[in-house]
Amino acid sequence: MRRLPVLKRNIIRSLGICFLFAAFLFAGCRSTDADSSGGTGPAQETYLENKGSDTIVNLALAWAEKYQELHSEIRISVTGGGSGTGIASLINNTVDIANASRQIKPEEIENAQANGVEPIEIVIARDAIAVIIHPDNPINELTIEQISAIYTGEITNWRQLGGEDRPIVRLSRETNSGTHVYFLENVLRMGEKDSDLLFSMDTLLLPSSEGIIQEVAHNPNAIGYDGLGYVTDEVKVVGVATEFGGEYVLPSVATVNSGTYPIARELYMYTNGQPEGVLAEYMDWIYSDEAQTIVAELGFVPVSQP
């Protein structure tokens, strides 16, 4: 007696799901139709695909928006995912511009050339990597050596640095992040090429810059690092010195340009071969005052055309 209604109800439910599914498919088809007809409109539109570093994504987006205001015939789509992701896409020739917060590796250049892609590098801005802690943490200053010791797991309690008796929770970006690689080479290994120091195994690898800010802002045990452009008022930025007894410097446009802040790097865009046509115009515009003003607004350090 009870079986029949259940069966019936299930049939009705699955029919409903099928119907919904079909409706979605239909809606999907409709919208792509609309897109393609828009693309073949009177004004010839050019699409530029721009992908890579999460550090650069906000800057690239701001540039793209501004540039599209000036040139309505150009559409620039910007996505993040990490420097490695962007360069991998350039190697597979699926993007026009790859954003990277680290330099392209020799083996990546080899892979690209094997695929018929010739990566051309330009420096688009400079960036400081801020070391951040919870605002309630009494620590204000650290040397590079201390930061290295924290991240390799040698120092495990804030008390060892003159702080409170709290365990240290180390936060880092995922390994596909250019910031991660830069931090490993220049802070953890202190720039020594033959060093084989690694992040302590219990380092938390968070998939996004926002995730790091979020956790540092709420967790008094945490230490993290992030591009200066991402740092908000919710976290405390630590002054960094290259050696014990040296001057502790806070990251800023002035200290990066004067070279006194030790954890600063260049940000790059890579294209396939020398840019031509629309792409070349865009890459030139990036060095204009207009574009470099946006760089400063977002907390990065402007550069001029080489």
Place this chain on the structure above:
Amino acid sequence: MKNTRNFREILITFVIKASGYSAIFFVTLIFYFLLSQGLPTFTEVPLNSLFNIRWYPIEEYYGILPLITGSIVVTIGATLIAVPFGIGTAIFLAEIAPRWLREVLKPIIEVLAGLPSVVLGFLGIVLLSSYLRTLFNLPTGLSAFTGSLLLGAISIPTIVSVAEDALDAVPKEYRDGALALGGTRWQTIWTVILPAARSGVLTAVMLGIARSIGETMTVMMVTGNAPVLAKSLRVFLSPVRTMTATIAAEMGEVANGSTHYHVLFFIGIVLFVLSLIVNVIASSYVYRTTQRSEKLLS
């Protein structure tokens, strides 16, 4: 006339057969692809460094043990949370709740099943993790436990939905019989209805476990992703890195055909085999118990 009808019959039978077999076909294809991309791992990475405790692929440390234990810890935690709550809710809905309440609750639970996992992950980062950190006085709230709680919440609707249907399908005569013999409501549910619906309830649990072992976005956001080998129960309250999160976080960056790429596919094989084991254990249990009851009846 008869001929066309016959033809239609044959056509429909063929279409239905084809869609049935297509599942086997697709699973075979997927498995073939996984094997072809994952097995080169064995020629590229020595076994003792593959089954090692250090995962740091950009420096060629490919130890996958911490990832396996990470997935297992989070899944066990999620199962321990989801199974009692899920089956409890299903029993309540099917046997205890009045009809109107059931009509209200069931759609709500089904909406919960459709909640995107990234939304739950976001809630986990913003609210749950800092709450758990202060509650248990942990170094960080991004832990296996946080992941388990959220995965439990994700798999509960699946378990409820399937288990409730199974309980609902138990013939009314069973209930009447048990009550007529003087059983209390609880005795009826626990000793008659639940065992009668056993195979459906077990399917529900299996689907729940499969859901939590395969879930990616939420665990990537809240478990902290530190590849630490699980050695004791303490790991439950510390950060872990699961296999799914590793594949999701790293697949985007690897060069096609590199060692790292092959190892990620190998992790995919391990995941596949793990869920296969769960399925085989569960279905062999269902099979064995039906055989036993059939013997009793004959």
